Amino acid sequence: MKRNRAGNPTVNVLLDGSALRVPAGISVAAAMAYSDRPFTRRACGGEPRTPFCGMGICQECRMTIDGRRRLACQITCREGMVLERTP
Amino acid sequence: MSARHTGTGQAPAACQRRYDVLIVGAGPAGMAAARAAAGSGCSVALIDDNPAPGGQIWRDGPGERLPAQARSLRHAIAAHGRIALYASTRVIAAPAPHTLLVESDESDESAMHLQFRNLILCTGARELLLPFPGWTLPGVTGAGGLQALVKAGTPVRGERIVIAGSGPLLLAAAATARRHGAHVARIAEQAPLSRLTRFAGALWRWPSKAAQAVALLDGHYRAGSHVVEALGDERLRAVRISQGGRTVALACDRLACGFGLVPNSGLAALLGCPLDPESDAIAVDALQRTGLPHVYAAGECTGIGGSELALLEGRIAGYAAAGADDRAGALAATRARWHAFAEQVRTTFALDPALKTLARADTPLCRCEDVPLSAIQAYPDAWMARMPSRCGMGACQGRVCATAGRVLFGWTRSTPRPPLSPARIGTLMLDENGRS
Numbered sequence: 001m002k003r004n005r006a007g008n009p010t011v012n013v014l015l016d017g018s019a020l021r022v023p024a025g026i027s028v029a030a031a032m033a034y035s036d037r038p039f040t041r042r043a044c045g046g047e048p049r050t051p052f053c054g055m056g057i058c059q060e061c062r063m064t065i066d067g068r069r070r071l072a073c074q075i076t077c078r079e080g081m082v083l084e085r086t087p
Numbered sequence: 088m089s090a091r092h093t094g095t096g097q098a099p100a101a102c103q104r105r106y107d108v109l110i111v112g113a114g115p116a117g118m119a120a121a122r123a124a125a126g127s128g129c130s131v132a133l134i135d136d137n138p139a140p141g142g143q144i145w146r147d148g149p150g151e152r153l154p155a156q157a158r159s160l161r162h163a164i165a166a167h168g169r170i171a172l173y174a175s176t177r178v179i180a181a182p183a184p185h186t187l188l189v190e191s192d193e194s195d196e197s198a199m200h201l202q203f204r205n206l207i208l209c210t211g212a213r214e215l216l217l218p219f220p221g222w223t224l225p226g227v228t229g230a231g232g233l234q235a236l237v238k239a240g241t242p243v244r245g246e247r248i249v250i251a252g253s254g255p256l257l258l259a260a261a262a263t264a265r266r267h268g269a270h271v272a273r274i275a276e277q278a279p280l281s282r283l284t285r286f287a288g289a290l291w292r293w294p295s296k297a298a299q300a301v302a303l304l305d306g307h308y309r310a311g312s313h314v315v316e317a318l319g320d321e322r323l324r325a326v327r328i329s330q331g332g333r334t335v336a337l338a339c340d341r342l343a344c345g346f347g348l349v350p351n352s353g354l355a356a357l358l359g360c361p362l363d364p365e366s367d368a369i370a371v372d373a374l375q376r377t378g379l380p381h382v383y384a385a386g387e388c389t390g391i392g393g394s395e396l397a398l399l400e401g402r403i404a405g406y407a408a409a410g411a412d413d414r415a416g417a418l419a420a421t422r423a424r425w426h427a428f429a430e431q432v433r434t435t436f437a438l439d440p441a442l443k444t445l446a447r448a449d450t451p452l453c454r455c456e457d458v459p460l461s462a463i464q465a466y467p468d469a470w471m472a473r474m475p476s477r478c479g480m481g482a483c484q485g486r487v488c489a490t491a492g493r494v495l496f497g498w499t500r501s502t503p504r505p506p507l508s509p510a511r512i513g514t515l516m517l518d519e520n521g522r523s
Contacts, residue, residue, distance in 0.1 A: 025149035026240025033241050039225055044457040048321060050225040052454070054235035055143055056136050056177075057213045059455065059482035059509075069509065070192055073239065074175065076138050 013081045028072035028083060029054070029061045040072055041086055102199045102517065106132040106171070108408050109187065109203035111178055111354060114142020115394045116386025116401035117209035118160045123405025124207075125169040127414075132201055133170060134189060136177040136508075140164060142211055143231060144394050148238040150267075173201075179514055180505035181358055185381065188505075190514045198514035205381050205408040208355050208369060209401060212348040212387035214256075217491050218452050218460065219445035221317025222344070230345035234260040237267050244268030246340040249326045251275040251314040253436045254347045258303035264343070272337055274305055275312035275328050277346070278436050283310050286435040293428050295395070313442060317342050347436055349490055350388045353503040358382060366390060367493075367500055373422075374415050375404035383408050392429035399425060443495045452495075453488040455481020463492070469501040482509055 002021070004010045009024040015035055022031040029051040032038050039048030040061040051061040051073050061072035064084040072083075108124040110117045113135035121133045133140070139147045145157040153161070164170050175192040182188050185204070191197040214229040221227065228236060230252050237243055248269045250257050253276060261271045276283070290297040315327040315334055325338045350368040352360075361370045361378040368391075369384040371377055377384050385404040386397035399422050406415035446452065448461035456477040466472035469479050469489040478492075479485035485501060492498040506515065 023149060023240060027148075027236075029236060030240035030242075043223065043454075047223065048225055049223065049454075051228065051236055051241075052232060053214060053216065053229050053487070054232035054239070055213065055229075057483065057486050058216070062482060062509075068192075068511075073236065074137055075192065 011077050011079045011081075013077050013079075013083055015083045016085060022077055024077070026077055028063065028065060028070075028075045028077055028081070031077050031083075032061075032072065039085070103202065104132070104171075104199060105202040106130045107204050108132075108207060108405070109201050109205075110134070110207045110209055110405075111187070112142065112209035112211055112386070112388070113137075113140035113164075113172070113174075114209060114211050114386060114397065115144060115157075115160075116211075116397040116404070117142070117207070118164055119398045119401030120207045120209060120383075120385055120405035120408070121170050122160065122163050122167070123402045123411075123414075124409045125167050125405075127406060127409035127411045129169065129409045131170045132173060132203070133164065134173040134176045134178070134201070136175065136192075138175050140172060140174065143235060146235055146238045149240050151238050177508050178354055179507055179510045181354075182505075188514065188517060190508075190510050197511070198517045200517065203381075205383065206358075207375075207401075207404045207408055208360075208377070208382065208384040208388055209386045209397075209404075210351040210354055210384075210388040212350050212391055213486065213490075214345040215347050215349050215490065215494065216344075216487055217346050217442060217445065217494060218450050219314055219316060219344075220447050220450050221319065221323070223451055223454055224317050224319050224323045225321065226319065226323030226340060227317050227342045227344065230254075230260045230343045231256050231348075232345065233341065233343035234263045237263050237269075242267075243341065246270065247272050247338065248341045248343060249273045249275070249314075249328070249337055249339045250343045251277075251312075251326070251328065252345040252347070253277045253438060254345070255300075255303075255432065255436075256345060256348070258300075258305060258308070260343055260345075261305055261307075262303055269341075271305070271307055272339055273312075273328065274308045275314060275330070276308065276310050277313040277439050277442060278310060280310035282435050286431055289431055293424075296393075296428065313439065313445075314342065314344055315445065346438060346442065346494075348387065348391045350390065352388055353486070353507060355382075355384060355388065356500070356502045357505065357507065360384070362500070363390070371400075373403075373419055374407040374412060375400055376407065390426075390429060391432065392425055393432070396422070396425035396429060438494070446495075452491060453478040453481060455483050455488075458488075464496060468498045469493075472498075484508075 107129035180188040312330040318325045383404040385400035458478040
């Protein structure tokens with residue numbers, strides 16, 4: 001397993017086609033905070049939204065994860081995981 | 088259903104499994120129920136929509152060390168030959184008597200019918216999230232929400248955080264954020280100081296809670312204080328807080344705001360279990376039996392009471408569902424003591440009516456469909472509001488907005504319809520014999 005500068009294990013995920021390296025064991029919702037554009041979806045009016053309830057209720061963190069619609073707050077990042085936001 | 092299979096000589100379909108006791112929710116109540124029922128000789132299935140058991144209070148994550156009690160329960164469940172744990176699995180529907188349709192996030196063969204003799208609902212609670220101007224800005228979360236996100240690895244080191252709303256959870260969220268390197272600038276509790284003082288004075292009756300309160304004490308805590316508005320463009324920049332009759336602005340990177348907890352009783356309502364008309368908690372008797380035969384409930388879904396009460400109720404329900412009523416009944420006195428604590432919490436943190444008027448006409452009430460308050464408040468209930476405005480028709484199915492509407496406008500409770508969560512077509516196409 002790869003490690004970051006602090007010596008902690010990391011995993012690589014693919015976010016909208018770009019590689020993103022994050023600490024191992026964190027949720028996809030947490031991984032989004034490591035992105036330059038840390039939102040999970042856009043609202044009907046186009047504004048960015050981010051994880052809100054953190055516990056699988058509000059659906060603000062829904063993303064396409066490995067081809068399926070899932071809640072980012074309830075999925076743990078795995079090596080090579082493919083994350084997509086609705087454009 | 089099994090009789091029909093026998094009659095036609097068919098083997099049960101692979102996506103259909105049968106247990107003596109099915110438990111929904113693997114928090115403290117569900118884990119305690121599983122161990123009690125399995126220890127009494129029953130085959131048990133325990134399902135939860137999170138990747139690991141523990142519920143919200145014992146949420147795991149990198150850098151988190153769970154309390155000894157949580158670790159030992161988790162170990163007991165993993166090691167027990169009669170307990171099948173289905174993680175990352177959620178209930179979609181109740182297609183037939185004694186049967187739940189569930190869907191797993193983990194596998195491709197993900198839909199299943201789980202059949203049971205007795206069902207125990209341990210569906211926990213969610214945060215009460217009320218609208219205020221700016222509540223949809225990135226950087227704004229629930230209070231327990233922030234705690235859950237931080238435990239799951241969301242980095243907050245060096246960030247300035249304001250925590251607001253109501254209840255003991257505010258202090259716990261502050262402690263977690265601080266442990267992960269955040270600067271907690273303010274904890275704004277809406278309850279007045281007089282009620283908090285009375286509560287603190289009564290805590291000696293529950294020494295473990297008094298010790299917790301002392302451990303969590305915080306110099307940034309203010310009573311009688313509430314959020315007015317979150318400010319920012321693409322992201323939160325500051326919060327306006329009402330404090331002692333005046334409004335102050337605090338610069339911050341995050342606002343974590345939750346107004347207490349509400350029971351998750353949607354599945355119970357779908358099944359037809361009677362609920363408490365005021366709190367929406369599942370009504371249960373001394374043996375945790377709901378109004379429906381074969382259905383038990385335990386923990387926060389039967390009333391907000393904390394993990395000690397949830398563990399006890401889980402044990403009672405587990406024993407009762409296994410037919411060991413004498414062992415269940417022996418726990419009644421301790422249960423009553425923790426119910427008294429729950430009542431103290433409820434009265435202490437009762438919400439100030441002023442919180443019902445924080446949202447402005449253009450504040451979105453329904454976050455999924457971006458429906459502003461002005462488009463909704465004229466309607467008498469969630470159902471009437473839904474038809475013309477789309478409020479509650481989005482992905483959360485009203486879990487946030489209809490719950491807020493119930494508090495803000497006194498909307499009647501809306502009984503959910505299946506599918507209880509967004510589900511895949513293949514799951515919905517599974518027929519009642521468990522075949523796709």
